[in-house]
Amino acid sequence: MSGGDVHYVYPQSDLNEDLIQKYLNNGGKLLFHHEGKKIVQTDENVQVECEDLDCQKAVTIQADFVAGCDGYHGIARQSIPTGAVEIYTKEYNYRWLAILAYAPPSAQHPLYSAHPDGFAGHMLRNSKISRYYLQISSTDTLEDWQNERIWANLRKRLAKEGWKLNEGEIFQKQIMELRNYVMEPMGYRRLFMAGDAAHIITPMGGKGLNIAVQDAGVLAETLISYYLENQDSSYLERYSQIRLPYIWRAQEFSYSMLKMLHSPSGENLEDVRFRRKLRESKLEQLTTSLTFAKDFARNYVGIV
Ligand SMILES: Cc1cc2nc3c(=O)[nH]c(=O)nc-3n(C[C@H](O)[C@H](O)[C@H](O)COP(=O)(O)OP(=O)(O)OC[C@H]3O[C@@H](n4cnc5c(N)ncnc54)[C@H](O)[C@@H]3O)c2cc1C
Numbered sequence: 001m002s003g004g005d006v007h008y009v010y011p012q013s014d015l016n017e018d019l020i021q022k023y024l025n026n027g028g029k030l031l032f033h034h035e036g037k038k039i040v041q042t043d044e045n046v047q048v049e050c051e052d053l054d055c056q057k058a059v060t061i062q063a064d065f066v067a068g069c070d071g072y073h074g075i076a077r078q079s080i081p082t083g084a085v086e087i088y089t090k091e092y093n094y095r096w097l098a099i100l101a102y103a104p105p106s107a108q109h110p111l112y113s114a115h116p117d118g119f120a121g122h123m124l125r126n127s128k129i130s131r132y133y134l135q136i137s138s139t140d141t142l143e144d145w146q147n148e149r150i151w152a153n154l155r156k157r158l159a160k161e162g163w164k165l166n167e168g169e170i171f172q173k174q175i176m177e178l179r180n181y182v183m184e185p186m187g188y189r190r191l192f193m194a195g196d197a198a199h200i201i202t203p204m205g206g207k208g209l210n211i212a213v214q215d216a217g218v219l220a221e222t223l224i225s226y227y228l229e230n231q232d233s234s235y236l237e238r239y240s241q242i243r244l245p246y247i248w249r250a251q252e253f254s255y256s257m258l259k260m261l262h263s264p265s266g267e268n269l270e271d272v273r274f275r276r277k278l279r280e281s282k283l284e285q286l287t288t289s290l291t292f293a294k295d296f297a298r299n300y301v302g303i304v
Pocket residue numbers: 012034035036037069070071072073074075098176194195196197203205206207208209210211212
């Protein structure tokens with residue numbers, strides 16, 4: 001239904017390893033164990049003050065430009081003065097319990113369940129390990145979710161006739177905040193932001209890493225054009241202009257998928273009842289309207 005595009009399952013740790021190897025093979029230089037401490041900008045250049053963690057030595061990197069790819073908690077985002085960029089955020093009154101278990105996948109594709117008790121997800125990792133998600137209340141702690149309760153909920157929420165959940169030893173358990181965040185424009189002066197440093201998206205729809213990689217590709221092309229075309233600064237402004245419409249499209253897709261698969265919660269019961277009916281209507285459209293299903297499929301496999 002996607003029009004020919006397909007959905008790849010590529011564990012992030014493998015992707016990192018492969019990209020690092022490719023970069024090194026092409027003569028790239030990587031400084032592992034160097035922690036960025038501060039980014040200082042002048043009209044002429046930008047410098048990153050780092051610490052070499054192995055030698056406990058200060059290292060300063062001078063550059064024309066810096067790509068801030070250090071995630072949501074990195075220093076790049078923090079080095080942008082308040083008010084210099086526009087920030088958009090969204091938070092939710094539920095969270096995810098995310099687990100990794102030594103259990104072979106229970107299906108050859110991801111499974112999403114819109115159960116009245118809350119969302120449940122099954123994601124493939126490899127032949128021996130699977131990832132699972134459960135929608136939980138925002139006040140729950142890890143102590144509230146002992147292993148037996150987790151498996152009982154996964155069995156119940158994912159249940160389908162003729163299908164069985166593979167269970168195994170849980171080796172990682174964490175509570176994940178669900179959050180959206182977008183910075184506009186995606187940079188400040190000589191610092192360009194890419195990936196989670198510029199935007200955060202809930203894991204619903206699996207878009208975060210995909211848009212991070214796309215940012216990196218467009219930023220690289222922008223910088224190449226800048227140097228090839230007589231260092232015309234208007235080339236640099238194009239980076240944000242090109243990327244933001246795709247970022248918002250991914251945000252919108254992820255947000256509406258989240259709403260479609262999660263049980264509404266909140267204090268206002270009338271509002272919860274109303275949103276439950278909206279959710280049912282959306283799910284019904286997905287299963288009965290070919291137009292809707294095709295649009296969903298195209299967005300899901302990666303038009304963004
Ligand atoms: C549970 C979960 C499931 C997900 N599933 C998917 C999915 O299925 N599909 C998808 O596309 N995305 C998914 N994502 C999102 C994806 O992981 C992120 O969007 C992606 O990792 C962002 O890449 P990044 O390089 O921008 O940031 P990060 O992966 O956070 O990398 C930032 C790097 O910067 C380093 N760093 C930070 N501070 C400093 C510093 N001061 N000095 C030096 N280095 C520093 C960090 O160590 C890290 O290596 C998921 C996320 C989570 C949490």
